[in-house]
Amino acid sequence: xxxxxxxxxxxxxxxxxxxxxxxxxxxxxxxxxxxxxxxxxxxxxxxxxxxxxxxxxxxxxxxxxxxxxxxxxxxxxxxxxxxxxxxxxxxxxxxxxxxxxxxxxxxxxxxxxxxxxxxxxxxxxxxxxxxxxxxxxxxxxxxxxxxxxxxxxxxxxxxxx
Amino acid sequence: xxxxxxxxxxxxxxxxxxxxxxxxxxxxxxxxxxxxxxxxxxxxxxxxxxxxxxxxxxxxxxxxxxxxxxxxxxxxxxxxxxxxxxxxxxxxxxxxxxxxxxxxxxxxxxxxxxxxxxxxxxxxxxxxxxxxxxxxxxxxxxxxxxxxxxxxxxxxxxxxxxxxxxxxxxxxxxxxxxxxxxxxxxxxxxxxxxxxxxxxxxxxxxxxxxxxxxxxxxxxxxxxxxxxxxxxxxxxxxxxxxxxxxxxxxxxxxxxxxxxxxxxxxxxxxxxxxxxxxxxxxxxxxxxxxxxxxxxxxxxxxxxxxxxxxxxxxxxxxxxxxxxxxxxxx
Ligand SMILES: Cc1cc2nc3c(=O)[nH]c(=O)nc-3n(C[C@H](O)[C@H](O)[C@H](O)COP(=O)(O)OP(=O)(O)OC[C@H]3O[C@@H](n4cnc5c(N)ncnc54)[C@H](O)[C@@H]3O)c2cc1C
Ligand code: FES
Ligand code: FES
Numbered sequence: 001x002x003x004x005x006x007x008x009x010x011x012x013x014x015x016x017x018x019x020x021x022x023x024x025x026x027x028x029x030x031x032x033x034x035x036x037x038x039x040x041x042x043x044x045x046x047x048x049x050x051x052x053x054x055x056x057x058x059x060x061x062x063x064x065x066x067x068x069x070x071x072x073x074x075x076x077x078x079x080x081x082x083x084x085x086x087x088x089x090x091x092x093x094x095x096x097x098x099x100x101x102x103x104x105x106x107x108x109x110x111x112x113x114x115x116x117x118x119x120x121x122x123x124x125x126x127x128x129x130x131x132x133x134x135x136x137x138x139x140x141x142x143x144x145x146x147x148x149x150x151x152x153x154x155x156x157x158x159x160x161x
Numbered sequence: 162x163x164x165x166x167x168x169x170x171x172x173x174x175x176x177x178x179x180x181x182x183x184x185x186x187x188x189x190x191x192x193x194x195x196x197x198x199x200x201x202x203x204x205x206x207x208x209x210x211x212x213x214x215x216x217x218x219x220x221x222x223x224x225x226x227x228x229x230x231x232x233x234x235x236x237x238x239x240x241x242x243x244x245x246x247x248x249x250x251x252x253x254x255x256x257x258x259x260x261x262x263x264x265x266x267x268x269x270x271x272x273x274x275x276x277x278x279x280x281x282x283x284x285x286x287x288x289x290x291x292x293x294x295x296x297x298x299x300x301x302x303x304x305x306x307x308x309x310x311x312x313x314x315x316x317x318x319x320x321x322x323x324x325x326x327x328x329x330x331x332x333x334x335x336x337x338x339x340x341x342x343x344x345x346x347x348x349x350x351x352x353x354x355x356x357x358x359x360x361x362x363x364x365x366x367x368x369x370x371x372x373x374x375x376x377x378x379x380x381x382x383x384x385x386x387x388x389x390x391x392x393x394x395x396x397x398x399x400x401x402x403x404x405x406x407x408x409x410x411x412x413x414x415x416x417x418x419x420x421x422x423x424x425x426x427x428x429x430x431x432x433x434x435x436x437x438x439x440x441x442x443x444x445x446x447x448x449x450x451x452x453x454x455x456x457x458x459x460x461x462x463x464x465x466x467x468x469x470x471x472x473x474x475x476x477x478x479x480x481x482x483x484x485x486x487x488x489x490x491x
Contacts, residue, residue, distance in 0.1 A: 002164060005167065021164065022164070022165055022166065022167035022210065023162040023163070023164055023165060023200075025197070044201065045198045045201065046194055046197075046198060046263075046264065049261075049263060052263060058236075058238075058266040058267070059262045059263050059266055060263055060266060060267045061194070061263045061264075061267065063197075064192075064193050064194050064197045064198065064267065065193060065197075065267075066167065066190070066193065066197065066210075066212075068167050068169075069169075069190075069193075069212060069214055071169075112262060112263070115262055115266075116262065129393070130260050130393065131260075131262050132262070133260035133261055133393060134260070134261025134262055134263045134264060
C-alpha cells in the first residue's frame with residue numbers, strides 16, 4: 001500500500017483537499033484525481049508549457065511541480081478563468097482570432113498570457129514572443145496567438161477603464 | 162518516478178537533519194525544474210526528497226553597505242526584478258536571456274547554480290563522465306567542453322547565472338554537514354571537475370546545501386553578460402561570457418572574465434584578463450582578449466565552432482560592459 005499525503009489547497013477560489021503520492025505531479029493530480037482536464041500534458045518535462053497554471057499568481061509548468069508542494073497555495077487553472085459562464089477576454093480573443101487549431105497548447109498559452117498581462121498590461125510584440133517562448137504550438141505558426149494576446153491586452157485595458 | 166519520502170522542513174537546521182551523508186539517498190528540491198525531470202527519467206532516484214520551499218530564511222534579499230545577500234530560494238524572476246540588479250547588470254542580463262516565464266518564476270538561484278549538466282550522455286543514464294569520457298570522445302560532442310576537457314569529464318557547465326556571479330566575485334554560503342557548520346567560499350571554488358562517478362560537479366557533500374549567494378558591492382565596477390544562442394526559445398546558449406571591470410582614467414585596472422557552457426566548470430579566463438588589464442576597452446583590445454581566451458582551447462571532434470563563439474562572447478561581454486556597441490544582436 002503506497003503512502004498518500006493529504007493536501008489542502010485552493011483551486012480557482014474553492015478550497016480543495018486531495019490525497020496524493022509524493023511522486024505525483026500537480027498536473028497528474030489536477031487531471032486524474034480532480035478531473036480538471038483543461039491543463040494539458042504535452043511533453044511532461046518543462047518544454048512545452050501546455051500544463052501551465054498559476055501558482056500563487058506565478059506561471060509554472062505543473063508537470064514539474066510536486067502535488068505535495070501546493071499545500072496552502074492558491075492555484076488558478078484554465079477552468080478558473082471564465083466568470084458566470086462568460087469567457088475571459090483572453091479566451092474570447094483566442095476564439096475570435098482563430099489562435100488555435102488542435103487546441104492542446106491553448107490552455108497553457110492562455111494561462112501564460114494571463115500571467116504576462118497581469119505583469120505588463122501593454123506588452124510589445126517582442127515581449128509577447130519572448131515571454132511566451134516557454135509555450136510551444138505545433139499547429140498555428142504563432143502569429144495568430146500573438147495577435148490574440150495583443151487584442152486581449154486592448155480589450156482588458158478597455159474593461160478596466 | 163521511483164516512490165520517495167517527501168520532507169518539507171521549515172528551518173535550515175531541520176534541512177540538515179533530514180539530509181543523508183550517503184550520496185544518492187536524499188536530494189534537495191528547490192524549484193524542481195531540473196530535479197523533477199531527472200527523477201522522472203530515473204537518472205536520480207532518491208529515497209527522500211527534502212524540499213526547501215518552506216524555509217523562509219532562504220527567500221530574502223538583504224543589502225548592507227558592503228554586500229548583498231541573496232537567499233538560495235529567491236526565484237530568478239524576483240532576483241532580476243530586484244532594484245539591486247541595477248548595480249549588477251551582468252545578473253539581470255543573464256536572467257533576462259532566459260525566454261520562459263515559467264522557468265524564471267519557478268527556478269531558483271540555488272537550483273540554477275546546482276542544476277545538473279545537460280550532456281546528453283548523462284541524461285541518457287550513461288553517467289556524468291559518460292563511460293570514462295569515451296562516449297563523448299567518440300560520439301556527438303558538439304555541445305561539450307572546449308576547455309578543461311583533458312580529464313574524464315567533458316560535459317559543459319550549464320549554469321547561466323554562474324559566469325555572471327563569478328565575474329562579480331560572488332561567494333556562496335554553504336551550511337552543514339552539522340547544524341551550525343557554515344562555509345563561505347568563492348563561487349569559482351565551489352565548482353570542480355569530477356574525477357569519478359562518485360563526485361559531483363561541485364564540492365558540496367550530500368548533507369550540505371547552499372543557503373546564500375553573497376555579492377560584494379561593485380565599487381564602481383561595470384559588468385555585462387553576453388550569450389551566443391542558436392535561437393530565441395528557452396534553450397541554453399551555445400557559449401556565454403560575463404565580464405566585470407574596474408575602469409579608471411579610461412584604463413582597465415581590474416577585470417574578472419568568466420565563460421559558461423565551455424568547460425566542466427564555469428571557466429575563468431586568466432588569459433583574457435591578462436590581455437585586457439592595463440588597456441582601454443575598444444574593439445581591438447576586446448578582440449585581443451577574446452583571442453587570448455581561446456589560445457588555450459582544446460576542442461573535441463565536433464565542437465571546434467565553439468572556439469570562435471567563445472572568442473566572440475568574450476569580446477562582446479567586454480564591449481557591452483564598457484557600454485560600447487557589441488556588433489551582436491543584444
Ligand atoms: C525545458 C527546460 C529548459 C531549460 N532551459 C534552461 C536554460 O535555458 N537555462 C538554464 O540555466 N536553465 C534551464 N533549465 C534548467 C532549470 O530550469 C534551471 O536551471 C533552474 O534554474 C533550476 O532551478 P530550480 O530551482 O528549479 O532547481 P531544482 O530543479 O529544484 O534543482 C536543481 C538541482 O540543484 C540542486 N539544488 C537546488 N537548490 C539547491 C541548494 N540550495 N543547495 C544545494 N543544491 C541545490 C537540486 O538538488 C538539483 O540537483 C531548463 C529546464 C527545462 C525543463
Ligand atoms: S507538459 Fe509540462 S511543460 Fe510540457
Ligand atoms: S493549436 Fe495545436 S499545438 Fe497549438
